[in-house]
Amino acid sequence: MSMEASELQDLSDDADYAASQQQGSASMMRCDSSKRSSPSEHEDAELIYLKDNVAIHPTQFASERISGRLKLTKQDSILFLSWIPYKGQSSNAKLSEKDRSLYTITAVPFTEVRSIKRHTPAFGWQYVIVVQSSGLAHPPLYFYNGGVREFLAIVKQHVFLARSAEDASVFLVNDFQSPLQRTLSSLELPSSLPVASGQSTYPSDGGSLNENQGRTSSDVGNRVSSLSQYGLRKHKSHDPTRDLSIHLLEKFSLVTKFARETTTQLFSENNGFGSADRRWNNQPVHSYSDKLSNIAEEKHHEISHSYSENDLLKDEDISNDIDVPADPLEFNKLSLVWGKPRQPQMGSKEFTAFLDSEGRVVESKALRERVFYGGIEHQLRREVWPFLLGYYAYDLTYAEREYLRSVKRMEYATLKQQWQSISPEQAKRFTKYRERKGLIDKDVVRTDRAFEYYEGDDNLNVNSMRDILLTYSFYNFDLGYCQGMSDYLSPILFVMGDESESFWCFVALMERLGPNFNRDQNGMHTQLFALSKLVELLDSPLHNYFKQNDCLNYFFCFRWILIQFKREFEYEKTMQLWEVLWTHYLSEHLHLYVCVAILKRFRSKIIGEQMDFDTLLKFINELSGHIDLDSTIRDAEALCICAGENGAASIPPGTPPSLPLDEGILYPQEDDVL
C-alpha cells in the first residue's frame, strides 16, 4: 500500500497537517496491521496525528517500559486511535511478542471510546488513559515529549469531547447526555415558523433521551452529514444515543433549512442585510429585529463607503457574481430569538439588593448574570469591578473589604518603593529597568490622550498610569511591561480613581490576561487557535473560505483579542463590553464568541468580495468605530449558547482568560538578561 500524492496534497493548505502528513506517511506504509483490518490499510485512511515516544509502563521498572508511536487516523469520517510499540529496541529486549500484542492498540474507533483521562503534572510525564465503551481501560500512555493537550485538542477537532462534570481531568467522548444536548433540545423554535412542505413533521419534543425516532431516510442523512464536522455522526444502528444525535441534528437542520429559505430570498432582494425580517411578522421580537437590520444596513453602507474610498475594491461590482455559501446557522435571525435583549445598566439600589446586611454578595452568580445582561451604571463600577476582576472575594464584608484595601495600599506602597528607590547611579547599571521605564514613559503619553481624563500636559492621571505600570513590571518582573497593557489600565484607572486600587484590579486582570503579553505570544496563539475552531464549528463555510485564502492564522483578529476590543469601540462602550466579559457568566471565553459574532455579521462582505489576507486585515481594522455593541453582545450570547459544550470543547483548557492550569512559573522567559 502507499499514500497517493494527491491525498497528501489535500491537506497542503494547512501547514501543520501537511507537516504531520509528511512525517507520518512513511510510517503509514509499514504500519503493523496483522491482527485485524486497520484503517491505514486502506488508501483513503487519513493520518491525523502522529506522536513518537509515547510509552506504557507495564511495571515499575524503567527497563520494562515500552515506547511506541501513537497515531490518530480517520476513515469514513471515523477517527481511530492506534498505539504500536517500536520493534527491535534494545530497551525492549525483554518484551515478548505476546506482551507486544497484549499492549498494542490497533485502530480503536472513537465510536468505541468512552473517555480519555488526562494527567498533566507540573513535574513528571504527562499521560492519558483511554477507556473504551466496553469498560476496557488501556494502560496509561506516557507522552515522554509532552503534548497531551495538543493531542486532546486534535481529538476535539474530530469527535465530540466534553469534560466530565465529576472529574475535570476526564473527557467524555461522544457523551450525549451532556448539557449540549439539553441546551439544543431546549431550543424550541417558535411554533409559527413557516416550515416548508414535506418538512413539517419534525418532532417537537426534544427532551427524552430514550426517544428513538429511527429516522434514517436519505433526506435526514444528507442534512446530518452536512453537520458531520461537529463530530456527531450518522449511524444505522439502534443505539439510542446515536438516534438522539440525529434527532438533535434535525433540530439544527430545521433551523438551517428555514434560515436558508430566508437567506435565498434575502439575497435575491437585497444582496446582504435587509428585509427578511418581515418573515418574522408573528414574532414578538419583530420591532427590535427591524431596528437591528436597519442598523446593520446603515453600518453596512457606511463601512463599504469609507472602505471603498480608501481602497482598491469597489464592492458594488462584485457581490452579485460571487456565490456566498449560506451561513449554516444564519445567525442574524437566530440571535434575535436566543440572545436576550440588553437591560438597563444596574444601578446602586439594585446592587445593594445583592448584598447582605454586612455587605457580602450573597449570590454571586445572580449578580454576574445581572451585569451580563445590562452592565453597570458608571458611578457604581468602582464598587463592582473589583468583584468581577477577582480582587475582592464575593464573601467579604464591608469591613473586610475596607481592611483589604488598607493592607493592599501598604503593599502597593512597598512595591512602588522598589523602583522609586533606584538611584541614578544604580539605574546606570540596571539596563532592564531603564529600558522598561523608557518604554512605559513613552507609552503612557500615547494612551487615550484624547480622552478628557488623560489629556493635557503634566496630567496627574498619566503619571499614575506610569507609576502603576512600572510598579507592575516589578511586581511581575517575569512578564514585565508590554504594549497593550496601558490600554487595559486606562479604563481601570479612570473608573477606580485610586492608584493602589487600580493597581490591584490591574493585577487581578493580568492574572487572566497576562499570557496575552507573553514574549512567545503563546497566549495569543492559543486564543487565535480556539477562535479558528469556533468559526469552524459555527460557520464552516466561512472557515473554509479562510482556509482557502490562507487566513487561518486569524492574525486579522489579533488586536481584538490582545486588548479585548479596546480600540474597536468608544471608551464607554469598551467599559460596557469588558464588564460583560468579566462576568464569565456564560463562558470565560465570550470574547471569542464576540469575534465570531462580528465575523459572521460581515461574512457575506468578506466572502462576496473575495478578500485576501491583506484586504481582510485592512477591512477588520477599519471596522473600528463601526460595530454596534449591543447587538454584537446578543449575537455572541446566542452563538455561545448555540455552540454549547461543543464550543467549550473547541477551546483548549488553559486558554486565556482561563486561569493558568499549572502552578509554578507563570511566565517562563527565555530571558538571558538577568
Add this chain to the structure above:
Amino acid sequence: MSYAYLFKYIIIGDTGVGKSCLLLQFTDKRFQPVHDLTIGVEFGARMITIDNKPIKLQIWDTAGQESFRSITRSYYRGAAGALLVYDITRRETFNHLASWLEDARQHANANMTIMLIGNKCDLAHRRAVSTEEGEQFAKEHGLIFMEASAKTAQNVEEAFIKTAATIYKKIQDGVFDVSNESYGIKVGYGGIPGPSGGRDGSTSQGGGCCG
C-alpha cells in the same frame, strides 16, 4: 481616484522611533505628537505621481515592540517597499537595525526596496547616531538612506517618493512580474494590464469611478 500602480509599503523599526508620525506627516501633512501607540498595524494611503503616472501607496504602519515581532512578520508578505526607521537620538534603535533587516530579508520578497530613515533629525542637539554611520550602514546593506523629521516634514515626502521611484524603475527594468501580487504591486487603470483577472480587472475597468 484611479492609479496606474498600487505599491504596498511597510514601516518597521523600534517602538517610539516615529513610524506613525512619519506616516501621518506623509498622508495628512501634519505632525501630531499626541497619538495612541500602535497595536498590531495601522493603514494609510496616498496618491503620488511618478513619471506622470498616478501611483497609490498603501502603507502599513506596524507596532514596534519586540513582543509583536512574530505577528509583524506576517505583514511583510507582498510588500514592495519598506521604510526601516530609527531614531537618531537613541543609539539602541540604530543598533537594532540589523535584526529588523534580518526579519525583512527573511519574510519579504527578495526584491523589496528598503529605505533606511534616521528620524527626528530636527533634534540635532541630542543626536546619538551620526549621519555618516547611517550612510555607512545603508551602503553595507544595499539600502537607500535619508535622515528625516516627521516633525518638520523634512525629507518625509522625499523618502516615500524616492522609494516609490526605485520600485517604479525596477518595474521598468523588468525586475518584477507585476501580474504577481506577491511583489506588492497591483496594476490599475492606465498601467500595464496584467493577466490577472478578478478584482484587478474590475478595478481597471471601473476606472474613474474608483473612490
